[in-house]
Amino acid sequence: MADLGTDALEVRDGVDRETVETVQNMGSYKYGWETEIEMEYAPKGINEDIVRLISEKNEEPEWMTEWRLKAFRRWQDMTLPTWAMLDIPAIDYQDQYYYARPKSMSVKPKSLDEVDPKLLATYEKLGIPLKEQMILAGVEGAGDTPAEARKVAVDAVFDSVSVGTTFKDELAKAGVIFCSISEAVREHPELVKKYLGTVVPASDNFFSALNAAVFSDGSFVYIPPGVRCPMELSTYFRINAENTGQFERTLIIADKGSYVSYLEGCTAPKRDVAQLHAAVVEIVILEDAEVKYSTVQNWFPGDEDGKGGIYNFVTKRADCREARAKIMWTQVETGSAITWKYPSCLLRGEESQGEFYSIAITNNHQQADTGTKMIHLGKNTRSRIVSKGISAGHAQNTYRGQVSMHPKATNSRNYTQCDSLLIGDKCGAHTVPYIEVKNNSSRVEHEATTSKVDDDQLFYCRARGMDEEEAVALVVNGFCREVLQALPMEFAMEAQSLVAISLEGSVG
């Protein structure tokens, strides 16, 4: 295949002009626009005063402020981890804003009707409805979806603050708490105090410490015992302000015998200067409860030359604390200039289960180092990892994972499959698994393959009238099928088209 990126528009034999133009017109990143809105910022940089200011803006109790300050002091002694296969440009932590909120949000709107229409319009343009009668975009296109639309409750986070949360009342009837984390700190301090930082301690790593110090908002979910959450919950993160980092924190608690499916989406405007995003997601799952956590990560990936984009440093961890708890992580990672993300599963309860399904696509100059950890501590625990990495352009894509069977985790199982696909000869695909087995009644299997898009499959598609871009998208979708099938339907639609969009320009 020819060189990618800038050379990709060269017309080759057999590729008609129309194909090339279609590719040109697709304009790579759909969500790169900006909302013109008046913002207010905390002063640039990070120090104890900024940490206090963020705590104050969120009207937090003293214990929370102290918790943040402790994390901040800890962070100051920590250094950026260097083990990932990432080339991370120096980040000046003093040269950015840690808090930015739309001015209209300085007085908390009591309901969504009071929210600045500009903000509502932003989410509408993103396909995220903040009106309860609407359903999540993407479903209309699904063709034979049932007539009765599925409801999805949305918490919308804009830069540092939550703009609003839909279906709160209906959820409350079922006993489900779904609100912004800042609200939870005020309204449900006992739950927050009990669980915050118990899965990802502030000192866990460099970015989790930074997040603990300066996180401004995020979502909080509590599903009471025996409740099956009546609708899917979703948080949509939008970075809009310039030179601003977004540090959100999500805490999900699934009490005994409950079930929830949670979706997460994110986008950011196109800018020349890279922006920082360091999130922490903690999930606590108690006896017989199940959580499905699905992410479509579509932060601005930077331009064709690798300028700009989001640096995405995320710590996500689920703690299957009691027997038969179950977590399923599904992620589609197509955005971000740099991705550093390892959604992990602590399988402590007996017969608890962890699953991780991932598609990571890197194109142009994107870098991704992502994977999972399956820490088997309880007896008869099970885990499954299916990771599909696709690398094109000048991108580097690494799967990094750990499967650990502790001596007491007898009769446990793990199956890992990581496949990498390379499109073009300037990119890289890497696999770095750690497999640690400390008992013999457990069975661990790991398989990994790396290959290129199969010429025969491409030829077959082309022979049936598809252009090269379409053919590659189809083959790649086939390659990702196992993971796409694990996604909730709304996301599967979006993910499928994202796969095609993320790879555009990669076939020359």
Added chain:
Amino acid sequence: MSTTTLASAKPETAPQEPLALRLAALDLPVGGFTRAARADALTRLQAMGLPKGRDEYWRYTNPAAFNQPQPNALPVDESVLDSPLFTSIDRLRLVFVDGRFDAAASDELKGEGLEIASLATADAQADHWAAGVYGKLETAGQTPVARPFAALNTLAATDGVLIRVTGKVSRPVHLVYRRSDPLADVHLHHVLKLEAGSELTLLETGMVGARSNAVIEADLAKGAQLHHIAAKRAGYQKVGISQIFARVDAEALFKSFNLQVNGTLMRNESVLEIVGDDAVAHIAAAVLGDGRVGPFHQDDTVFITHAAERCESRQVYKKVLKSGARGVFQGKILVKPGAQKTDGYQISQALLLDDDSEFLAKPELEIYADDVKCSHGSTTGALDETALFYLRSRGVPKERATVLLVLSFLAAALEEVDDLRLRDEISERLDEWLTSRASELDPSGNGASAKA
């Protein structure tokens, strides 16, 4: 053992305290043709220092026993002389006692298509063909991961064998290791230079020293073929590190097989660089560790670089572990940009015969070329109860069935030995060894096969 030698070899005091102590305990040769290489190794070693337990490359193996200045005493077992392996074939025997070449006990150093000398003898000269290889491949193998003990070996090696092969050598060269000193801290450095189209089989058996650090540098020119088979006796308290650095040119074939049974701490690093098109490099090991007779920790660390087109590499690692034995595998395939049509395969498998044993693996792929076929697999588990049941239901006694299953588990590694005479001999010896211990292999210990 002299601080004086150290002082003369090393004008400036190194900042790394453990390294200074380690060097002070050694009698560092000045070297003849190796002098420049040894001086360079010292400089490099001082820059890298000794490994620390928290180094990523030593994640699963504690380097302390290699770092300590003196080896622990390892009594010499008089009943164990030469390994009975490979006695049935015609071979050129070279005997090393405590890491020193013993000319009287060895065959005459000559053979058709062979130029052969001991390092100690050759190093009296200022000039030698081996100067073009000695320390060179080791240096190249220090990137991207530092291997301090290999640099230490280049600096401190007292003996070894230098073999230049110009034709097809029919008689294998057999290095036989013996011990007489319970405190021998041995640094052996072998250099193999295979000229275009030449062929050599190198065998290694016996026990090198109380603590050993061995390096093989193998330079394979176009179309050359090297078959390396090691079955070094480990003994239960053995501490040893061995390193192979191979450079494989176009159409050449490199094959290395290692049988390792017992040993307190064993680390094998294999650094293969495939630099010419259409070359083949295979590396395999069969490992048996029983923690009941003493601590067992065995680590295979492999780094294969593909820097040419249409090359094939294969790593086959099989470990059978019981009673608290720990097996480690760190394997990496690096495919450089432009190394198209690479076929890289890696399998690491552990059979844990009981609940105390551990297998820790880090099988890595790093790939910068798109038209490649690379895969790796790693599995860990217990003996297959269904297979055991099948054999027993056909009248095979339980102990025999267990031995058969262990042998069949190891078979894929043994298949990497091309010479059937040698393969059969190793296989028979393994069978004998396992059969004599069959009652200990029983996973449940009391004949019950109820484990799920």
